Amino acid sequence: xxxxxxxxxxxxxxxxxxxxxxxxxxxxxxxxxxxxxxxxxxxxxxxxxxxxxxxxxxxxxxxxxxxxxxxxxxxxxxxxxxxxxxxxxxxxxxxxxxxxxxxxxxxxx
Amino acid sequence: xxxxxxxxxxxxxxxxxxxxxxxxxxxxxxxxxxxxxxxxxxxxxxxxxxxxxxxxxxxxxxxxxxxxxxxxxxxxxxxxxxxxxxxxxxxxxxxxxxxxxxxxxxxxxxx
Numbered sequence: 001x002x003x004x005x006x007x008x009x010x011x012x013x014x015x016x017x018x019x020x021x022x023x024x025x026x027x028x029x030x031x032x033x034x035x036x037x038x039x040x041x042x043x044x045x046x047x048x049x050x051x052x053x054x055x056x057x058x059x060x061x062x063x064x065x066x067x068x069x070x071x072x073x074x075x076x077x078x079x080x081x082x083x084x085x086x087x088x089x090x091x092x093x094x095x096x097x098x099x100x101x102x103x104x105x106x107x108x109x
Numbered sequence: 110x111x112x113x114x115x116x117x118x119x120x121x122x123x124x125x126x127x128x129x130x131x132x133x134x135x136x137x138x139x140x141x142x143x144x145x146x147x148x149x150x151x152x153x154x155x156x157x158x159x160x161x162x163x164x165x166x167x168x169x170x171x172x173x174x175x176x177x178x179x180x181x182x183x184x185x186x187x188x189x190x191x192x193x194x195x196x197x198x199x200x201x202x203x204x205x206x207x208x209x210x211x212x213x214x215x216x217x218x219x220x
Contacts, residue, residue: 041214092206092207092209
C-alpha cells in the first residue's frame with residue numbers, strides 16, 4: 001500500500017473558480033502534511049505544510065487535514081491562469097518524505 | 110538565505126555509460142539530503158537520503174549509488190546506465206520536518 005494516494009486529474013477549471021485537490025494517506029502516525037506546486041520541467045516548490053490536523057491558510061491557499069479519515073486537501077480560491085501546474089501532496093515520517101503522483105491543474109482564462 | 114544547486118541540468122548518455130550528478134546546498138548546516146527520481150507523468154520516487162556525512166540510506170535497489178563526501182554535498186552515481194534510468198532527478202534538502210526544498214532538477218535521457 002502506498003503511503004499517499006492522489007487523484008491524478010487532470011483538472012480543468014475557469015479562472016476565478018475554487019479548486020479542491022485531495023489526497024489520502026495510509027499511516028495514522030503521519031504528523032506532517034505538505035503541498036507542493038510543480039511547473040513543467042521545474043523542481044517542486046513547497047506551498048505550505050500543516051502539522052497534525054486542522055486548517056492552515058496562506059493567501060488564496062488553504063490546506064486542510066482530517067486525521068479521522070486520513071484525508072488531506074488543498075483549496076485554491078479565485079484561481080488564476082498562473083496557478084496552472086501540477087500539485088503534489090506529501091507526508092513526512094522518520095526523515096522520509098513520501099509524495100502522491102500529482103494532480104495536473106489547468107485554469108482557463 | 111538557503112540555496113541549492115544541482116548540475117548538470119540536462120544530459121544525454123548512451124546505455125552502459127557512467128553517471129555523476131552533483132548537488133550542493135548553501136546557507137544551512139547539517140541538512141538531511143535526498144535524491145528523488147520523477148519518471149514522465151509520474152510522482153516522485155525516493156532513491157536515497159542522508160542524515161550526515163557518509164551516511165546513506167537506499168530506498169530502491171538498482172544500479173544507482175549515492176555518496177555524501179561533505180556536509181552539504183550529495184552525489185548520485187552509476188557505473189553503467191540502463192534505459193530505465195531515464196528521468197528527472199531531483200536533489201532536495203531539509204532541516205525541519207514538513208519542509209523539504211528542491212533543486213531545479215537534472216533531466217537524464219539514456220539512449
